[in-house]
Structure formats: structure tokens, C-alpha cells
Amino acid sequence: MCRNIKRLYNFDPTATNEEIYAASLQYVRKITGFNKPSKINEEAFNQAINEIANVTRELLNTLETKAEPRNREVEAERARMRAAKRFGTY
Numbered sequence: 001m002c003r004n005i006k007r008l009y010n011f012d013p014t015a016t017n018e019e020i021y022a023a024s025l026q027y028v029r030k031i032t033g034f035n036k037p038s039k040i041n042e043e044a045f046n047q048a049i050n051e052i053a054n055v056t057r058e059l060l061n062t063l064e065t066k067a068e069p070r071n072r073e074v075e076a077e078r079a080r081m082r083a084a085k086r087f088g089t090y
Helices: 017-032 040-060 072-087
Strands: none
Touching: 040 072
């Protein structure tokens, strides 16, 4: 599951709320072991996702770097190349 959490920091354009939410959802799924919680746990599950998303957004907004922002298309192509090499489809 956690392999689906993508790096969100130092990209141009910055991470969207949807990307932050998706990473938070994956994190909560991983630590709880639930893909979808039961009705009794649904409120706590959703609250955790929202709180983690808020903390993540705050963290990303306060971090500083001198490095140039990463380009999403370049990073996606690098990931495709790594996958092709790893799985023998190159």
C-alpha cells in the first residue's frame, strides 16, 4: 500500500489537495490494515485522514529548500523507465 504514496514536496506546480488527501488515505489504510473501515470505525477513519491531510499540507507549506522544483512529467518518465527496467519491458 505505501508504495502508492508519492513524494509531494518540491514540485512545480505544488501538490494538490487531492494528492495530499490520497497520500493521507493510503497512510491511514496502511496503519489500520483497513481498505474500507466498518461503519462503527468510519468516522474515526475519515477524521484521521482529514487531520493527516491538514498536517501534511502545513508541513509542505513550511518546508524550505534551495533546490530547483521537480518537474512532474520528468519524474513520471523516470518512474516509467525504472518500472520498465525492473519488470523487463524495456
